[in-house]
Amino acid sequence: MKKITMxxxxxxxYCAAAYRAIDELKGDYPPVELExxxxxxxxxxxxxxxxxxxxPSMYVDGKKIYEAHPGERYGECLANxxxxxxxxx
Numbered sequence: 001m002k003k004i005t006m007x008x009x010x011x012x013x014y015c016a017a018a019y020r021a022i023d024e025l026k027g028d029y030p031p032v033e034l035e036x037x038x039x040x041x042x043x044x045x046x047x048x049x050x051x052x053x054x055x056p057s058m059y060v061d062g063k064k065i066y067e068a069h070p071g072e073r074y075g076e077c078l079a080n081x082x083x084x085x086x087x088x089x
Contacts, residue, residue, distance in 0.1 A: 001029065001030050001031065001032040001033070001088045001089060002032075002060050002088045002089075003032070003033040003034075003035060003060070003061070003088070004032055004033070004034050004035070004059070004060055004084055004085075004088050005034075005035040005036075005037065005049070005058065005059040005060075005062075006018065006034065006035070006036050006056050006057070006058045006059075007037050007039055007046055007049055007052060007055050007056060007057045007058075007059075008036060008038055008039065008055050009038065009039050009055050010038060010040065012055055012056070014054070014055065014056060014068040014072060014077065015055055015056045015068075017068075017072075017074050017077045018056040018058070018068070018077055018081055020074070021074075021078045021081035022034070022081060024078065025078070025081060025082055025085055029085045029088075029089070030089075032085070032088055039055060049062075051064055052067050053067070054067055054069055054070070056068050058080075058081070058084045060084060060087040060088045063087075065080075065083055065084045065087045066080040066081065066083060068080075
């Protein structure tokens with residue numbers, strides 16, 4: 001599996017939903033390397049990914065696969081995180 005990078009912020013409810021989705025899906029896929037970058041505490045690392053506005057944003061091999069949006073429900077988040085895992089296969 002390819003490495004997945006997730007840009008997140010502490011206390012973000014959408015990031016919490018993404019973590020929940022990751023936990024729900026990880027048993028369905030081979031082990032994956034998940035790099036977590038906190039936008040506030042690791043700004044230099046987050047700057048490498050300049051094509052996002054909202055968090056969480058998830059990348060596979062540097063390509064953005066998922067970016068949350070305001071009002072997103074858990075089912076949509078789960079479907080998008082599944083797309084990330086599929087892209088990492």
